[in-house]
Amino acid sequence: MFTIHASWSDAKCAALIRKTLFLNSRAICPSCEVRRRFKTLKDGRYWCGRCRQKYSLKQLAGLKGSRLPLAKIALLTRCFLKNYPLAVAQDTTGLSYPTVRRYYDIFRLKANKYTLEHAQFLKGRIVIDACYIGKKRNNNQAVVLGAVEEDYTNLAFRIIPQEEQGYVEKFLYDTACPWSHIIHDGHKAYEDLSWTGVTHEAEIHELGQFEKSCPIERIWALLRTRIRRTYHHIWKEKLPDYLAEFRYKFLYRSTALNELSFLEFLTLPAPRA
């Protein structure tokens, strides 16, 4: 298995990143947003002949403004993808707590961008449910609507004001194929789904029926554990980013740490955090 070693040099990381960014000696220009041939300048930066801007390797890799050595960034990325809590990542990399937290924020933006770009409609048998994240008494509670394909191939989340029919239907309209089969817990928000084109069935938890809704319950359990273990506390304003992170790691759980995916993730363009 591919592993970023703490002993890797910046030069080695730079070479790997260059190899990932440049295909047939062309890389995507952050301004032009198309693949361009760059001229390499004497100071090591890259010059785009179209927008006439200069970029460092880090800027091309979506790490604008970063002052960390590339080897540290690669090591931090690995910590993030392996769900290391902030304190453990701090220990592994020898970086300060605020630095680790800032990079985790950047990686979350990258995860969000990746999952948005690769979004696919859910299909087949889909289990849907709502989950309350955070504490109401701190005014920090959010209702998250989640839908997962029964075999865990695809997953979607949305934060909604409350578990109501309108929000559920809009969510399914945006994320699921119309010929899907929806499994839910019989909450009144799901009663009327048939007119949207899907078929659906309810499993009543009060009657001890839990078998079919198991996939989404497992997602909620995993999400709660991860929030508790890795971040201890999050503000609801930041929740969308954490959900994106969760989705990325869940959907790419078997490939995220492969060399190709790892480098692709590391070099994804992301807005500055």
Ligand SMILES: [Zn+2]
């Ligand atoms: Zn350009």
